[in-house]
Amino acid sequence: METGIVLLNFGEPATPDREVVLEYLTRIFYDNASLEDVESDEAAWERSRELAKRRLPSLMEEYEEIGGSPLQEQADAQAAALEEELATRGHDDVTVYRAMQFMEPLIPDVAAELAGDDIGRVLAVPIYPLCGPSTTVSSIDSLESSIDDVDGYEPEFQSLTGWHRSPIYNRLRADGIREFLDEEGLDPNDPDTAFVFSAHGTPTKYLEEGSRYDQYVEEHAEAIGRLLGLDEYEIGYQNHSNRDIDWTEPETEDVVEELGRADAAERVIVEPMSFMHEQSETLVELDVDLREDAEEVGLELHRVPVPHDDPRFGELLSDLAEPFVSGLEPSYYNLRQCQCRDEPGTYCLNAGLPPQQ
Numbered sequence: 001m002e003t004g005i006v007l008l009n010f011g012e013p014a015t016p017d018r019e020v021v022l023e024y025l026t027r028i029f030y031d032n033a034s035l036e037d038v039e040s041d042e043a044a045w046e047r048s049r050e051l052a053k054r055r056l057p058s059l060m061e062e063y064e065e066i067g068g069s070p071l072q073e074q075a076d077a078q079a080a081a082l083e084e085e086l087a088t089r090g091h092d093d094v095t096v097y098r099a100m101q102f103m104e105p106l107i108p109d110v111a112a113e114l115a116g117d118d119i120g121r122v123l124a125v126p127i128y129p130l131c132g133p134s135t136t137v138s139s140i141d142s143l144e145s146s147i148d149d150v151d152g153y154e155p156e157f158q159s160l161t162g163w164h165r166s167p168i169y170n171r172l173r174a175d176g177i178r179e180f181l182d183e184e185g186l187d188p189n190d191p192d193t194a195f196v197f198s199a200h201g202t203p204t205k206y207l208e209e210g211s212r213y214d215q216y217v218e219e220h221a222e223a224i225g226r227l228l229g230l231d232e233y234e235i236g237y238q239n240h241s242n243r244d245i246d247w248t249e250p251e252t253e254d255v256v257e258e259l260g261r262a263d264a265a266e267r268v269i270v271e272p273m274s275f276m277h278e279q280s281e282t283l284v285e286l287d288v289d290l291r292e293d294a295e296e297v298g299l300e301l302h303r304v305p306v307p308h309d310d311p312r313f314g315e316l317l318s319d320l321a322e323p324f325v326s327g328l329e330p331s332y333y334n335l336r337q338c339q340c341r342d343e344p345g346t347y348c349l350n351a352g353l354p355p356q357q
């Protein structure tokens, strides 16, 4: 039976085109409409449009600054690396697809493609190691419901959610940081150097509803910190401020400004821990905006690159997909029923396990 692995990403416009960015933002806000009380689907759509129009000018500026996002190209390369590695391992009956939550190729279009290609078994793999409701869970829900919407198409459906505990992922991430520190001649344990893990934030409403995203951020920072032998580190969140709602704290910007104001360091190393691609949130929010904030309080900023093109990427994704592709019992590879998405066939590497001590 032909298997289709669908790598799910957030997506980001490759060119700074106003219409494209407006549609992109509208889709994001609509997908998160439950963050506010809305009376109907139509009201949710109108509100999403209103928020999108308000956010459009500043996001356009960001995309103009970087000439469009490199995310799609990097996601393509990751998909190609996975397909190549699976073929090397003898899995010739596997096709890798790439779908985006908010940009073309959109998830419903890829569901139709799977049906057209007569794919009998589908594995959804969100490229978000840290499981969260608006990313991992929402993207899988969207793929499963889009498949359900295709008339007469009923493939076997499985999905993989949180995978930040994958040993090869942790190694790849730690090695990327170490290599950067060596290149820049930085010692993270120097008393004048601070180390900050910067994670994408999430609205606290999602945590109150049961998401453990913040715990995953903390335990993954702890693990990488230990692999690198860090004496100390801070965690900050990159939040969005479009709605009047609370997000995870502290914000990365506040953490960095506080380090500078307290004269706690001369330089700060920032690792964008939840990102798997370079994109506006790394190339503008960190490299431009955060750098300016840091310099204003007398800190030199060093931003660790995202290891999106690490040659081990194909191996990492293949290791994650192989038990499914080979029809192994998922528990054989320590995969457990996911609790963030408590649906049959949904597995992760962290459910029910105690955090790092």
Ligand SMILES: C=CC1=C(C)c2cc3[nH]c(cc4nc(cc5[nH]c(cc1n2)c(C)c5CCC(=O)O)C(CCC(=O)O)=C4C)c(C)c3C=C
Binding pocket: 010, 011, 012, 025, 028, 029, 032, 033, 035, 055, 059, 071, 128, 132, 134, 135, 200, 201, 202, 203, 240, 241, 242, 243, 274, 275, 279, 280, 281
């Ligand atoms: C490629 C771009 C983005 C990635 C990757 C990304 C990851 C990511 N996002 C969340 C949680 C949320 N993000 C939300 C809005 C939002 N996210 C991006 C871009 C990326 N996010 C954009 C352009 C926007 C639009 C708003 C903005 O100010 O730019 C939201 C919804 C907020 C709302 O008010 O509806 C959530 C939730 C996580 C956890 C995450 C993980 C890697």
Ligand SMILES: [Fe+2]
Binding pocket: 200
């Ligand atoms: Fe986001």
